[in-house]
Amino acid sequence: MQNFISQDFFRVIGSVCDENHVEGYVIGGYVRDSLLARTCKDIDIVVTGNGIDIAQQVAHKLGNNIHVSVFKNFGTAMLQFGEWNIEFVGARKESYNSDSRKPTVESGSLVDDQKRRDFTINALAIGLNSSDKGQLLDPFEGINDLNKGILRTPLDPTITYSDDPLRMMRAVRFAAQLGFTIEKDSLNAIAENRDRIKIVSKERISDELNKIILSDIPSVGFKILFDTKLLHLIFPQMTALYGVEFVGNKGHKDNFYHTLQVLDNISLNTKNLWLRWAAILHDIAKPATKRFEEGTGWTFHGHEDKGARMVPIIFNQLKLPLNEKMKYVQKLVLLHLRPIVLAQNVVTDSAVRRLLFEAGDDIYDLMTLCQADITSKNETKVKKYLHNFELVKEKLEEVESKDKVRNWQPPVTGEMIMKAFNLKPGPEIGVIKNAIREAILDGIIRNEFQEAWHFMIEKGKIMGLSPVNN
Numbered sequence: 001m002q003n004f005i006s007q008d009f010f011r012v013i014g015s016v017c018d019e020n021h022v023e024g025y026v027i028g029g030y031v032r033d034s035l036l037a038r039t040c041k042d043i044d045i046v047v048t049g050n051g052i053d054i055a056q057q058v059a060h061k062l063g064n065n066i067h068v069s070v071f072k073n074f075g076t077a078m079l080q081f082g083e084w085n086i087e088f089v090g091a092r093k094e095s096y097n098s099d100s101r102k103p104t105v106e107s108g109s110l111v112d113d114q115k116r117r118d119f120t121i122n123a124l125a126i127g128l129n130s131s132d133k134g135q136l137l138d139p140f141e142g143i144n145d146l147n148k149g150i151l152r153t154p155l156d157p158t159i160t161y162s163d164d165p166l167r168m169m170r171a172v173r174f175a176a177q178l179g180f181t182i183e184k185d186s187l188n189a190i191a192e193n194r195d196r197i198k199i200v201s202k203e204r205i206s207d208e209l210n211k212i213i214l215s216d217i218p219s220v221g222f223k224i225l226f227d228t229k230l231l232h233l234i235f236p237q238m239t240a241l242y243g244v245e246f247v248g249n250k251g252h253k254d255n256f257y258h259t260l261q262v263l264d265n266i267s268l269n270t271k272n273l274w275l276r277w278a279a280i281l282h283d284i285a286k287p288a289t290k291r292f293e294e295g296t297g298w299t300f301h302g303h304e305d306k307g308a309r310m311v312p313i314i315f316n317q318l319k320l321p322l323n324e325k326m327k328y329v330q331k332l333v334l335l336h337l338r339p340i341v342l343a344q345n346v347v348t349d350s351a352v353r354r355l356l357f358e359a360g361d362d363i364y365d366l367m368t369l370c371q372a373d374i375t376s377k378n379e380t381k382v383k384k385y386l387h388n389f390e391l392v393k394e395k396l397e398e399v400e401s402k403d404k405v406r407n408w409q410p411p412v413t414g415e416m417i418m419k420a421f422n423l424k425p426g427p428e429i430g431v432i433k434n435a436i437r438e439a440i441l442d443g444i445i446r447n448e449f450q451e452a453w454h455f456m457i458e459k460g461k462i463m464g465l466s467p468v469n470n
Contacts, residue, residue: 014128022049025125055088157189165196169208176221202319219260252298265372278332308334343388
């Protein structure tokens with residue numbers, strides 16, 4: 001393990017621990033990720049003494065006026081050294097009350113500290129003192145679990161998850177990120193303790209959920225959340241997508257698994273968290289809009305509009321940001337059918353202009369979402385859709401270069417309209433502005449000042465307005 005602690009700061013930490021006659025270890029994610037050949041810049045140091053004192057002494061020895069952030073309530077201290085974030089804490093043991101995931105803490109040994117860890121692969125420690133430098137301490141056979149790709153708790157999983165229910169979300173997250181399997185007893189314990197997730201803050205749950213969404217194959221995590229029924233508690237609108245209903249021999253597709261496929265599809269092309277959220281929410285209103293129509297079959301009319309209206313509710317429920325990110329997701333959900341309709345029909349300039357006008361700079365993200373939404377098992381149908389999508393993309397480029405309607409600004413402003421007809425602010429201004437916009441989008445006039453101005457004058461005359469000095 002010597003190569004894992006070859007950085008100079010590990011030598012300094014070890015010497016400071018020797019001088020203070022305490023044991024020092026690097027533990028947790030850094031050790032795990034190093035063994036998996038994964039990059040990790042966050043380093044946890046546990047000492048059998050006062051972690052804050054050791055951190056301050058290490059910072060002094062490293063020099064360069066390194067600032068130490070101290071968190072006395074948690075008994076931890078953190079410093080940044082180059083690209084590394086190093087956190088120090090004293091070894092401890094914990095006990096929990098049933099109504100909180102905040103433990104009662106007291107000093108302990110390294111093994112006590114390893115027992116409180118969530119998984120055996122996160123309980124691995126490497127000695128830093130001169131007496132055990134580079135020695136791996138693995139009382140719970142975490143190396144074996146790491147080699148087998150298994151997530152297992154150091155202690156009874158029922159106790160581990162009941163004590164701190166956020167660990168259930170972390171288990172799912174690690175399974176998704178690392179491609180590991182949650183050990184059977186541990187998986188059963190998650191299902192049995194799922195109601196305990198209610199004592200965890202929505203912010204912490206969403207933080208883990210976002211990390212699952214950002215994994216390479218997010219469906220892995222969502223399937224575990226669904227199977228353990230955790231998803232039913234934290235995101236019931238998504239579980240409502242599950243299932244197929246039949247009338248006679250006519251059924252619709254399972255929109256839960258369709259959504260997971262769209263999410264996986266889009267994850268091949270983007271790391272944008274909010275674009276992935278748009279994939280999750282694009283069909284979220286299908287259960288609410290589902291109808292069976294004789295002669296037609298199952299329909300979901302208006303699910304894009306209702307889905308867009310559900311986005312703020314879901315973001316608020318999950319304590320996701322109610323800002324431009326939410327509006328971005330809402331826009332993509334609202335527009336997600338539009339490129340698909342274009343790909344099915346003859347692409348007109350007018351339809352493309354309107355799509356560009358409404359999508360603005362998000363047009364290419366919208367196209368990425370719509371291509372991910374093609375999940376048919378009919379290869380001929382998929383090829384046709386993809387071919388048509390390329391035609392739509394070409395048309396988007398052509399129309400935008402010609403008409404410049406993306407992020408459109410009116411060539412004639414409301415102030416110009418008021419001056420042209422000597423008007424005070426009133427509804428006539430909006431009527432004329434809307435008419436100019438529609439004329440540009442329909443291709444009646446070009447998106448430039450002179451044509452818009454002449455159109456404005458004629459529209460005003462039709463409305464009984466007299467232009468000034470014209």
